Amino acid sequence: MTADDGSYRRPFWTIERRDGVVGLLFVAPQLVGIVLFVLVPLALVFWYSLHEWNVLANTFTFKGAANYRKLLEDPTLPEVLGATALFSAGLVVLNLGLALALALLVNQKLRGIVVFRTLFFSPVVVSLVAWTIVWGFLLQANGTINGFLGALGIEGPNWLRHPTTAMISVVVVQVFKNVGLNMVLFLAALQGVPNELYEAARVDGAPRFKQFRRITLPLISPTILLTSIITVVGSLQVFAQIAVLTQGGPGVSTTVLVYYLYQQAFQFHLFGYGSTLAILLFVIVLTLTVLQWQMRRRLVFYEN
Known part of the structure; x- marks a missing residue:
């Protein structure tokens, strides 16, 4: 385009700007969803944490940092955080370890292995509440598990009424529910490892464990990070x-942070303090996620 003085003037609607607008239109639904369902609720939760909201009395009183001071002085919170850490550690170790072992098993070329893959994955698609209710019956003092142990001459404990066995029980129930999902992710990663590397290792005389440690683990490390x-x-x-x-019982031995948040907000109607606990949960999740992501340069093969 030429201006009146004969100089060249670049048109406003260029190909680059058109492509940029098209790109923004494609990501607009996702951006709107993030704003409406992530950023706005997070801002509202923080705003509520500065107030005391009594739904029954229909009062909404500004308290400033009072709820955060209460958080620091809460005598129950250390036990809740301890139970949360214990549950998370047990779940992560058992889930990832069992998922990787199952993936290695079902990655074998054996007859009927597809049936085993289906069986291991099927709990993932089962309703969570239905799955938990069934396990509740199995873990009762007179339930199926103790009945089976009794047939072997072993007196089973009251699984859900003792602090130690209660935590173990909820961890195991959750592991069996979702281990199939991580198994499928690990299986996909294992099938992406080139066979030529294993063949070269066998020619060099490397044992199976060394092949697993030097070939399999480094190549599936991105999937390990994701899972x-x-x-x-x-x-x-x-x-x-x-x-x-x-x-949450017995006592507070299985009261994790989310359940404690629910108790404070919806059982005791302390919505302001419940919002403060939600902010604490957000900070913990964000911190752990950032730490894991920062560790990728040392642990993930493709980042080295």
């Missing part, structure tokens, strides 16, 4: 299993 982040975040958000199986 660890997913599992850690999921472990910090567990609620239904606790609510159905133990209701």
